[in-house]
Amino acid sequence: xxxxxxxxxxxxxxxxxxxxxxxxxxxxxEEAQELGAAAQTLQRLKAVITAEPDPAFAIRTxxxxxxxxxxxxAGISERLQEVISRLIGDEDFRRxxxxxxxxxxxxxxxxxxxxxxxALKEMEPENLEEWISDLDxxxxxxxxx
Amino acid sequence: MWTPEHETQLIERAQQGDQAAFGExxxxxxxxxxxRVYALVPESDVEDVTQEIFISVxxxxxxxxxxxxxxxxxxRIVKRRVADYYRKGERQVEQVEIEKxxxxxxxxxxxxxxxxxxxxxxxxxxxESHREIILLRLAEGLxxxxxxxxxxxxxxxxKVRFYRAITACQEQIIQLEPGVTF
Numbered sequence: 001x002x003x004x005x006x007x008x009x010x011x012x013x014x015x016x017x018x019x020x021x022x023x024x025x026x027x028x029x030e031e032a033q034e035l036g037a038a039a040q041t042l043q044r045l046k047a048v049i050t051a052e053p054d055p056a057f058a059i060r061t062x063x064x065x066x067x068x069x070x071x072x073x074a075g076i077s078e079r080l081q082e083v084i085s086r087l088i089g090d091e092d093f094r095r096x097x098x099x100x101x102x103x104x105x106x107x108x109x110x111x112x113x114x115x116x117x118x119a120l121k122e123m124e125p126e127n128l129e130e131w132i133s134d135l136d137x138x139x140x141x142x143x144x145x
Numbered sequence: 146m147w148t149p150e151h152e153t154q155l156i157e158r159a160q161q162g163d164q165a166a167f168g169e170x171x172x173x174x175x176x177x178x179x180x181r182v183y184a185l186v187p188e189s190d191v192e193d194v195t196q197e198i199f200i201s202v203x204x205x206x207x208x209x210x211x212x213x214x215x216x217x218x219x220x221r222i223v224k225r226r227v228a229d230y231y232r233k234g235e236r237q238v239e240q241v242e243i244e245k246x247x248x249x250x251x252x253x254x255x256x257x258x259x260x261x262x263x264x265x266x267x268x269x270x271x272x273e274s275h276r277e278i279i280l281l282r283l284a285e286g287l288x289x290x291x292x293x294x295x296x297x298x299x300x301x302x303x304k305v306r307f308y309r310a311i312t313a314c315q316e317q318i319i320q321l322e323p324g325v326t327f
Contacts, residue, residue, distance in 0.1 A: 008301065011308035015289055018307070022286060027149050038308065041315040045184075048264050049283040057192050065199035066164045070207065071288055085207040089221050129201035129222075132208055132263040 014038055021046055078117050084132055098125050149171060156215055162209050167206070171199060171286035174216075178223055184268050185227050188261065197227050231269075267317035275310035282307055 014035055021027060021043060032039040083105065086093045096104040101121050105112060112120070130141040152173075158166035175195075182195045201222055209218050269277055281292045293303035 007305060011301075011305040014308045014311065015304040018282060019289075022283070025262065038311050041311050041318070044264060045268075045279065045311070046283055046312065048261050048287075049180055049184045049280070051180060051183045052190075053195070054174060054192075056198075056267050058175055061175070061192075061196045061199055062168060064196060065171055065203045066167055067168050068200045068203040069159065069162060069164060070204065071249060081208060081210065084205075085210045085212065088205055088208050089213060089218055091221075091225075129204040130207045 010038070012094065014042065018042060022050075075118070079110060079112060080120075083112065083120065084112050087128060088132075094125065151285065152215060153211070156206070156209060156211075162211070167203060170215075174219060175199075177216075177285050178219070181220070181223050181280055184280060185265055185282060186230055187265070190230065193228055194226055198223055201226065227233055263321055264314075266321055267314050270317045270321075271310065271313055274306065275313050278307050278310050279304065279314070 009016065009052060015025065017031070017039055027039075027043075032043070035042075086108070087097060088094075093104065093108065096107075097120075105117065105120075152170070153164045156172050159170060178192065178198055179195050182198070183191050186194050189274060190269050191308070202219060203239065232297065266281070271279075278292060278296065281287050287295065289307070290300055292307070293300045296303060296306075298306070
């Protein structure tokens, strides 16, 4: 099989070219032509994907994010933290939860108090993080634990 | 030097409200997150979406339990925020931007602006496994061996997947812009 049709050899050649492009090496048109359209696509993607954030934006966002960092949530139960963790990280679980909260919690083996379930049901999928950040306050107000 | 142990310590301290620890995590991940967003969202909204992501991370960090890598957890938030962005209807705005950019670019289908928009559309249309390997190699700058380790595959398989991902991206561009020739 010629190099032109062998996927493994083409993949190796593209990997070498990628390393060189990311190292800032100059690539001659002849070298790029060997890999044809793949090399061209790679170069165009590299130009878009390696953008750097503006320093002023970076500082502004750092300050905003640090200000949003809540205090430790010592008042939240382990089991509730586990459910929240699943909601953040597991898309299927999150989708099923918002469709049928009690059934999903039961199927996943979570045993929460009625108050905890009620609080979870108040949240909206788009505002998950905001809901979590206010959880301490909800808990202290409701006196759940 | 950034090690998994150091990262774990920072996360634990940040979960206790330690702003300096969170700041260090932020500095380490900002460019990686920014590039991921830049690859998928119109340039005019990249900063807003990136900012929302880091505020979300700060607010929900206490729910991170270490069951997966922190980067995996973080990139799930990135993915969800980008999905939210398109669910809210900005996609139509981007289509208008493409049309405007095409108009400005004129005979050159690869005017810078039009090209960026086209590439973002192509990236979004890729299967997750293809998009992820492009982001790991190009956005994060991980060497191929580290990309392979991160994905749990062999080095040769990572290179083949990367090649297929680039080829698939090129095919998406052709589908989106039938007149484009390479």
